[in-house]
Amino acid sequence: MPRSASLDLADVLLKRCECLRALSNQPQAKRELVESLDIPRSTLDDIVRDLEHADLVEYLDGEWQPTPLGQCTFNHHTRYKEGLESLTDAAPVINELPRTTPVDRHFLIDAEVHIATAPVPDDVIQILLNAVESATHIRGITALAMSGYADSFYRHATAGSDAQLELVLQPEIFERLRTINPNQTDNVLSDENTTLYHGDVPVSFSLWISDENHAGIIVHTDQSVKGIIINDTDDALDWATDQYNRVREDAELISKL
Structure with a gap:
């Protein structure tokens, strides 16, 4: 993947992570996403469009769900955040060094x-x-x-x-x-x-x-x-x-x- 593409992917993930998180937990139709994310339908349309263009979600059998890339990307993002939390927890100790x-x-x-x-x-x-x-x-x-x-x-x-x-x-x-x-x-x-x-x-x-x-x-x-x-x-x-x-x-x- 070219560097510019990975940067675009990171930008979409940063802005649209909550929607991808919801779909990673369970595939949903847009009307369900509007309720679970508590956002207007017009805003959701923009979010889903961005995720689809980044090849992170797809529409199957009446529901939106993560693509294989989308699921892997979300898992990696979650692991990255957990790593940052570990580093933050250790900061009071290691900053003494x-x-x-x-x-x-x-x-x-x-x-x-x-x-x-x-x-x-x-x-x-x-x-x-x-x-x-x-x-x-x-x-x-x-x-x-x-x-x-x-x-x-x-x-x-x-x-x-x-x-x-x-x-x-x-x-x-x-x-x-x-x-x-x-x-x-x-x-x-x-x-x-x-x-x-x-x-x-x-x-x-x-x-x-x-x-x-x-x-x-x-x-x-x-x-x-x-x-x-x-x-x-x-x-x-x-x-x-x-x-x-x-x-x-x-x-x-x-x-x-």
């Missing part, structure tokens, strides 16, 4: 967004703990750590029988945690089902992948957490896995005790 942070739109569309709220914004961390508790294999990267939740995360991520945990940390994060909680850190290092790496984590969020079921990111503020985003779509998992593999590839294993 630097402009250069690589959060792909595929990770945001159809995601669950959990925004931290006052007076205890850290409560949102429970979403993370619940998400990893039943997993058998957790992979993650983080450039930041909340020391008060490090032990809780470890216990929840390794709660399952033979659960595997792999984490890539910034070197200074690991050393800081080891200074604050030496016994706890030693216990983690001695756990045969937990593998820690240190290396450059060039993103300003924390990311985890739970089995192959879902992935999530935690967006931090200077003092706390802004929110958590979780997505279980294939596109989201592919993006998260790519982010993890890029960081893991250059990371070094932290020797076990």
Whole structure:
């Protein structure tokens, strides 16, 4: 389809979408459309004419209904609007990130967004703990750590029988945690089902992948957490896995005790 034709199609869809929506739900005669859309017959005539000229609707057996192109176009339009709604839902969280942070739109569309709220914004961390508790294999990267939740995360991520945990940390994060909680850190290092790496984590969020079921990111503020985003779509998992593999590839294993 030439670009000019697709632009014309987009213009018709923008202006005449409600009528196409009504016909997508159920083929109707014009008298029925006048009632369901609550518009004058003369206005409806103009709308249907535009849709017909764009090959989006056709008249069959006394009723107007979408053409195959019309139905596909309407479905695509609906999916596009739902995607915009997902991006809007995620905006309060991702707008906390630097402009250069690589959060792909595929990770945001159809995601669950959990925004931290006052007076205890850290409560949102429970979403993370619940998400990893039943997993058998957790992979993650983080450039930041909340020391008060490090032990809780470890216990929840390794709660399952033979659960595997792999984490890539910034070197200074690991050393800081080891200074604050030496016994706890030693216990983690001695756990045969937990593998820690240190290396450059060039993103300003924390990311985890739970089995192959879902992935999530935690967006931090200077003092706390802004929110958590979780997505279980294939596109989201592919993006998260790519982010993890890029960081893991250059990371070094932290020797076990």
